[in-house]
Amino acid sequence: MKLLNIDANPKTVKGQKQGYMTAVLYLAPFTAAGINVCPMAELAGCVAACLNTAGRGGIAKGGATFAPHGTELPDNAVQRARVARTRLYAEYRDAFMRQLERELHAFVRKAARAGLVPAARLNGTSDIVWERVPVDSSHPDPRVAATIFDLFPDVQFYDYTKLPKRFARPLPANYHLSLSYSEASKRYAALCFAAAREHDAPLAMVTRKGYTADCTLPWAAGETMRQRGECHVVDGDAHDLRFLDPPGAVVILRAKGRARKDTTGFVID
Ligand code: SF4
Known part of the structure; x- marks a missing residue:
């Protein structure tokens, strides 16, 4: 079972025009x-609308589902592989990290052969704090243990996250994060705006229609941007390379998969 999916999704393929090859790790x-x-x-409030059901991950023959741990998922090979990778991460962490390291080395070579810059997204469908995950779990001091970012300084890593606290500490130089906004709860929305104001966190917003030239921001986002004296609004579907966005941008993404029917406040109208 492979961990990394290399330029096999239409959005990451768009990155090739910008000179990047992209590897994504999809977990359950x-x-x-x-x-x-x-x-x-x-x-x-993003569980029901998760990108996990977008594309091939959402297709099941006859609409069948399976529930490995009490969660219903479309019954297909994509979902089964995501569950298996996540079990490997949970139960055999060091073996998982060694395999990830091997696959990243192979990916770097593949990108070089194609004349492209390697970029990697480890939280394709998860929100693991990778900057705190040691490559070797037996290291005596996890605070200074090497992470995957240390082993691959020439790979540009990036992710979306729903953990505003991640912006409160300096991130590895080769890791870019965008904070995924949601209005499913007032508390979460307030945490996002605080991270945007205090740490210049880029905000990614999923909207029903996606980016339009005249799209208006939710009031509080517009206010936050005005307080910062800037407002770069970016079409997040043009490509997936968020580290190319202007600092502190607001990224507008179109709802996909089950998210198209979301009414929790995660998808904004
Ligand atoms: S945090 Fe991200 S990956 Fe996890 S359920 Fe929400 S949208 Fe899906």
């Missing part, structure tokens, strides 16, 4: 594999 989100890899998902 929230508690679908028996461990919670999305600690803020309930407060952010």
